[in-house]
Amino acid sequence: MKNKKLKIAFFGSSLVSAYWNGAATYYRGMVRALHARGHQVTFYEPDAYQRQEHRDIPDPDWAKVVVYPATEEAVYKVLEKATDADLVVKASGVGVFDELLEAEVLKLQTPERMVVFWDVDAPATLDRVQHNPQDPFRPLIPQYDLILTYGGGDPVVQAYEALGARQCVPIYNALDTATHFPLEPNPRFTCDLAFLGNRLPDREARVEQFFLNVAAQLPGNKFIIGGSGWGDKPMSSNINYIGHVYTQDHNAFNCTPKAVLNISRESMARYGFSPATRVFEAAGAAACIITDYWEGIDFFFQPDTEILVARDGEEVAQIMAELTDEKAKAIGQAAYRKVLAAHTYDHRADQLEKLLYTKIAKRPEELV
Template sequence: MRIAFYGSSLVSSYWNGAATYYRGLLRALSNHGHDITFYEPDAFDRQAHRDIEPPDWCRVVVYEATAAGLNKAVAQAAHADVVIKTSGVGFADDALLQGLMATARPNAVTGFCDVDAPATLGDLAANPAHPLRQALPALDMVLTYGGGDPVVEAYRAFGARKCVPIYNALDPDSHHPVPVQDRFRADLAFLGNRLPDREERVDRFFLDPARRVPDAVFRLGGSGWSDKSVPTNVRVMGHVPTADHNAFNVSAKAVLNVCRASMADNGFSPATRVFEVAGAGACLVTDAWVGIDLFLRPDQEVLVVRDGQDVVEVVQSLTPARATAIGRRALARVLAEHTYDRRAAIVDRLLRRDAEQKAVRGRVA
């Protein structure tokens, strides 16, 4: 099927944490024979910070972040069998959704892919006139980055026909063990952009522990941290291209994952970093959230911390041998159960089933 996918960016992870999710899922989906085009706006200087060039498994159309550019991109939806818009495209999201709903053919499968479902659901609850809330009954499906039953139930209560979590996963061709690089060595590393609903938790789980263990090296990667006041033992790296993620992960004794507040509160929302770190065979430390045991076993395949004191204890007590063992077990688990090939198979079945049902209804009509 011809899939038109409208998202923030496929070719750049700059201020775009969902990039590796889109790449992993769509690459695996292309293996099911789908012809995919990714439409992304030229916004937030992302095109100047590309991590990859357009791949051979997906066409990429970059449109101007103007009304004319948006209209031109939306018009292409009329030629697609499947039209999917993501959350957080970053330019005229509401107009994009409304335009796609009006342009998609009646027999096209339409969907919304939510990469921050708890936050989106909060917006829908606060605004009964929200364009997405109005569109939900007409969309064939909602696919979410995570969230489990709480998110599924909430979306259905807002009128979604069906909501299916398509969790983050591992693309073993992109994220895998590599040699250690001295420039990324650390006792604890964290990689994530500076965002309002993440910063307080980074302070609590990363920077405060760094102050309490001054003889340890902490490494902070991601955009937006350059003017942040940090302890002297924290090395601020700035944006880390995806090509360097494997080395960043394996070179630290342990790598911290800190969920955004909304995802931590909801649970069942493993971040992309969880699978990137595990896929590199590195030792993952994550803040506590409900559902972690569905993906990795605490104390065996991942270390779970409740607060900054737990992080301090991990940094002080974790031996290289134990860190290595945890990383190896995590790698084995995600390779066996949590790859994008598995996730894409679910999406492929959903799309083909809905397309067939629409075709049958069309023949009957």
């Protein structure tokens, strides 16, 4: 099985829709890069949360997409289909029947078939499990051949290993160069500072601090907020709320404003080493990025030259007051060069492929 091209069964939230599904571009980047290396991915996603009605892309030619009804019976049917795979991946946050899937995929383990848990929100998962000794996922962690995470660095690795994980490896998100790239500016997105992100409980207070309050302090500047759920949120008159932004509009959204703002979810910022996918998307469009502070930023981008860092809303306001168009353009171009050199999904797929082949080669010894 060493170095053979793998048939991969992937259970995730959605590959074809980014609606209430922040992991979509991460999945697309990884799956497309694995396909380019000759691996075959079948992506199993439930028909849930109106995602199919809000598709960003048709079924791609680089993966087989199987949409199944959000019923227990349908879950068992797709699990049966996954028995022809060499590798089974269960991602976190599928959205329906997660507990069932997390337990049942482990029954697909054989000496020839690895089963991997891929956590696209490790800080939230770890917080949940650590605070509830009865969490049904907790005893399953040591049974997976491998835990992959969307980020988190050493804190996440150590936390998973303390819970009995055989091995935990971060596969950081990155730039999908086929999807995100510089474009001509679009007047629809013209503003001084833009933010894109869904309204989520552990992000909302940080959005107030780093974006909404800043806009209120700078009435002479124009701001845009995109994402789902903000419609009834009080905000100053210089903020334009534009609702859900489809993937096809992300490039224009990122490269048109003077700067774009990244605001981490509270748990991601606390663990560190968890850059949002949108940081790489924005860098891929040569955007000038302002990010809230989190440990590990300089592992990805050089502060002040490739990215601007703010520890609170006051620092965002100060950065905006001093940011010239020339400086913003220079920072965006530097970020673009860095992301192409070190942070594409081809880089991540290379890391993952080497990891899987090493794991496969050692597996007979582990099973003895």
